[in-house]
Amino acid sequence: MPGFDEDIHEVQETDSKVNNSLDTVDEILDEEFLKSIEIALEGYSDEDLIWISIDFLNFRENLKHGPKKSYHEINDLRHFSNFKDLKDNLIDQIKKLKSKENINNLFKEIKSSNNKISQTLIEIKENKRLCVFIFNYIKNSNHDFLQFEYHPNIYLHLAHWYFTDKENEYRKNHKINSAIKYFTDNIILKGEKYSKKVRDNHFVDWVYLYLKRIDDNFKMINYVPTCKNNYQLLTTTYLDYLNFYDKIQHENTINKLNKAWSQKKFREGGKVRKPHHLPLTKKTIEKLKKLSAFKNISESDMLEELIDQTFLKEMCDEHGKPKF
Known part of the structure; x- marks a missing residue:
């Protein structure tokens, strides 16, 4: 893993300085490990964060006692807007391991992986x-x-x-x-x-x-x-x-x-609405009412749309311009 051997060495030096004091381990993880984690991950591309996240899930699962899951993908990928979100989440999850030994072992596994994305x-x-x-x-x-x-x-x-x-x-x-x-x-x-x-x-x-x-x-x-x-x-x-x-x-x-x-463009092309009375049969009026209700528009708009459609189909070319 690029730059990670140095990070591990720095963490090991920190271990000797604190003399295994459990009272300060959380502070060390925040200040020292967080920095080393971020530096180590900088050596990888955005795309690599995907397989690293999956490796982390399996590593964490193997730390548990009893039945274990096997992860082959990131199940909640839809929750991440971009690679930065994925990286921030990965860092937060690694911090929760708490144990410096576990974190070091995780990064050793990451370093030994040989995954690569398509160029x-x-x-x-x-x-x-x-x-x-x-x-x-x-x-x-x-x-x-x-x-x-x-x-x-x-x-x-x-x-x-x-x-x-x-x-x-x-x-x-x-x-x-x-x-x-x-x-x-x-x-x-x-x-x-x-x-x-x-x-x-x-x-x-x-x-x-x-x-x-x-x-x-x-x-x-x-x-x-x-x-x-x-x-x-x-x-x-x-x-x-x-x-x-x-x-x-x-x-x-x-x-x-x-x-x-x-x-739509034809209807919007400078039309002027004027009230007209059309002597339609009773059956035709009933059909018009049902059709306009189905389309959720007024009867006049429905009638206008039907006329426009017929005019465009019979009287206009494919660009909507009159042929006659």
């Missing part, structure tokens, strides 16, 4: 859109139904997969590279037209609510955006993955989005 992942860690795609490409593509996961700390989850998946390093790296190739060839090169549209803030707000209303898979995503960038990234990455998982459904969804957006 490819490190190179793309700042590309959140790509990280979301890779994560879902690897984790969910074999399911019989579309399952899309979104985490704001997505790279943390991706690195966690890398260290906890049982496949060998070659196969894991192959999956990563396959995901990157697919993303580059089939999504970035062929789907930039839509991506540019998503950069429109007005469209971003609208499309999120629209997908929540019409798309059952999108409704199931367990995440609520908190800012404009999160709305944009969530909707873009969902449609990226939908493009990979089911091209027909993706195409249908994009067509629905474009048509509904064109209708």
Whole structure:
């Protein structure tokens, strides 16, 4: 472990100075051990904190008497917003070991480990859109139904997969590279037209609510955006993955989005509301009332929406411009 032999030596010197005084051990752990722990962990990357945390959980479990658990992953990963949170938690948990001997033994085990992260992942860690795609490409593509996961700390989850998946390093790296190739060839090169549209803030707000209303898979995503960038990234990455998982459904969804957006822009294009009396039959009026109640809008808005839809379908081109 980088710099850790020196730390252990300093701790051993401290042991001799305090003459095994139990009254001061907590103070020593706070002032001396905390510093040495932080220095030792600085020799490792953010990604290494994942396997170190898992090693710690198993080390602590082995100190117990009786039945023991075996940890292969961090079960509460969702509670950490970033690697700093993970590191702070790790340091706090190590401090609770109290025994200097146990802490020294833990770090000796850490130093002897030979875990390492994929260099490819490190190179793309700042590309959140790509990280979301890779994560879902690897984790969910074999399911019989579309399952899309979104985490704001997505790279943390991706690195966690890398260290906890049982496949060998070659196969894991192959999956990563396959995901990157697919993303580059089939999504970035062929789907930039839509991506540019998503950069429109007005469209971003609208499309999120629209997908929540019409798309059952999108409704199931367990995440609520908190800012404009999160709305944009969530909707873009969902449609990226939908493009990979089911091209027909993706195409249908994009067509629905474009048509509904064109209708919205058309309705907002300088229309002036004037009261009109339309001599509808009793049955038609009943249908209009039921339809407007189902859509939770007024009868006049429902009627206007139906007319707009028909006009756009029959009288306009794909861009919403009149053909005649």
